[in-house]
Amino acid sequence: MVDELRIFSVRDAIAAGRSRFALRRVGVRTPYRGIRSSAGTPASDDLQARAAEYVPRLRIGQFFSHETALALLGAPLPPYPYVPGIHVSAHRPAREPRVPGIHGHRLQTRSPAVLSTSQGWPVEHPVRAWRQCGTLWRLDDLVAAADFLLTDARPRIEADELATEIARMGDTRGGVLTRALGLSRYGPRSPSETRLRLLLIRHGLPEPEISWVLRDANGVFVAELDLAYPSWKVAAEYDGRVHAEDMRQFARDADRWDAIRECGWQHVRILFHHMRGDGAVAVGKVREALRCAGWRR
Template identity: 55%
Template sequence: MSERNDPAAFLPTAFTVAQARDAGVPRGRLRGASFAQPFHGVRVRGAVEANSLSASCRALAPRLRPGQFFSHETALALHGVWMPEWPYRPLVHVSAYRPAREPRTHGVVGHRLQVREPAWTHLDDLPVEDPIRAWRQVGGLWRRGDIVAAADFLISGTVPLATTAELRAEITRMGDVRRGILGRALHDVRAGVRSARETRLRLLLVEAGLPEPAVAWNLFDSRGTFVAELDLAFPRYRVAVEYDGRVHAEDVAQFARDADRWAAIRREGWAHERILAHHLDGDGRVAVGIARGALLRSGWTPGR
């Protein structure tokens, strides 16, 4: 069948079976290899990108009814918030405020929420929950460290998606969960964090009994000239600890700039410790040992 005579050619990439029927597409045509079937009642031209939450959301979108929207960890992922690390895999969560009903189909976690004024918005034509509300919603799903990292993301960056006060107000209005995990997480939230692993490193150091480091601390030389922004700094002991994910490992120019930066920090009399990915493996004790050693050499006394 030529494209001009094929009614399926005029449908969007993702569509419902009902839409195809209304367009005159024969039911048998939808069973062919040309269309993927990611959800009941939905067809996608071609294939849905594997392990892509956003692709799954785009595939499900035609099936959503008025009042339904992506929520919980799905909403946070669509807002760009850091997700828990592998092997954790976020699921597709869709909610609706009463009296609307949540979807009930395989591959989707549905939620019917308390009566409340909706606050969801559209991102790339997808209905997505407000990030502050979505952060509270993952309180029932995630570990405390991941909840802290998500809040760190929300309050950081050039254009933060939330403030600490707004997150606290959401808890006050709608209540805490799991023995107060959200309030405890909020106590550890800090602005200026650049990655989820930086959050994890900071929490590991504090929980191990080390002093709490300053986040995004600006280092200046004796003439007041800016030297570097330090991810985690212990100014009293002139120790900087930074997570180095080696994103630019293959970028020779970037690596050279990084090396010059490290040298400039050391010239100011600071100890500079780089924590690499393998240092955080397991319980992260190797990373803690590196930071502890630098602090001890710089005059820190445990328990002080």
Template identity: 55%
Template structure:
């Protein structure tokens, strides 16, 4: 069995377009070789291609990137996912969205969702070598595809990671009209600065939706001398109740577990009730998390 002839060094180890390969002298037969993948029309991927990510969407974007025209960029939920911002959980699947501003044309090919945007000054950022819509604008674009809580989760992360402010998000929403605008204005009303994880946001929304008071986010508990004891995910200062989501990412890390246990003890010694919420507490139509928080608040003297 004959081994495929080597590709030009310019094409080795990375996706490339058929057009570029032909310009470098690669023939039709070589482009049909079994060692080359065909992720998109007009794109070839050598077996040696290695992506520094196991995320299927990132891989798809890297494979499609050679096909991008100079005026095209990744749009909406695709852009948010590429910079590592939280996207909706399963069964939602983030699509491959590519856009262009009028009068330029968006792509039209299988496996890609094209968008032609109104004439507006571009706000493109480059991440991992790929052009994409700025996350603030991308968040607004995702509003037509996502549910309320997913929009709040992403907006909290945008603010926390420094991609934009609540006011900048609000400026984007002012451009909208109709049902989508109503959904996004509602989401903005629930965005809070300082949230450090998607599950913290989901837990806060769950608590408030159940009719419980809204807690402060990531409030620092200090002792009588002003020394920090702990930064609490969700804090009810009036009733001295701390609510924290524990994803157990350190479940196999004994030292981390010991530090966490000492921290929980310190919170309780300071006279606070500590409510530890695990993943399974947030599942189902009547999540246990709500009952646990309600019980702690009742014990501390809160009444509806």
């Protein structure tokens, strides 16, 4: 977590009685003009720490927007090696920032819908921020973010809200937002799960059920399956762990996999390396399980 007390504006420090000489001490950085920080340089993928360094420069009417707002609200960002930018916007007639390293945007005159993060930082409403990302992100990244908004955002967003925003403000890049919304679903718990689902249907496999509840013959809960094909009793789940860091959790998961198989289901565990490249290995594993269960294209 970022220690916000170690990030301050020169103006506020001087007003509090600090001298300019004291602000030049060793170990104090200048991330932006007029800002000083004694915190370590944030990593390029630590968007929260990078945004924290700009907070003291925010002026009245300015707020974090685009991918910055979505990330600060918990939505998934495009995967590595994508490096997100810091976006700050303002509605006309207020002025956007013009600062090196910051993407400033002057938006159309419109009633603000700014929210506050848990730190009290002003951010664009997630519906509007998602649409703004239509100029920045690929289709699958927009679908993953929409899945998050429909499933895990607090308060949760309805698909109609995203559709209304597109209709009111327009689509981008050949209708990428409309296509993303058409592919989005309620239920995914991770962007990797979303990408696996999209990969499977693009390769001609049936669309799986999301977060499907498996019960045994007596109706007792067994597991919630990430992606399920109830007609063929095949479950596909993404496991992003490189190795078993928590042996107790790994043991619980192994028992869960056994319980799924005891119900007569095939459990296909997809790991990170199965998704590399075009994801053919992941698709092949699920396709073979479906074929063994009687599915034919």
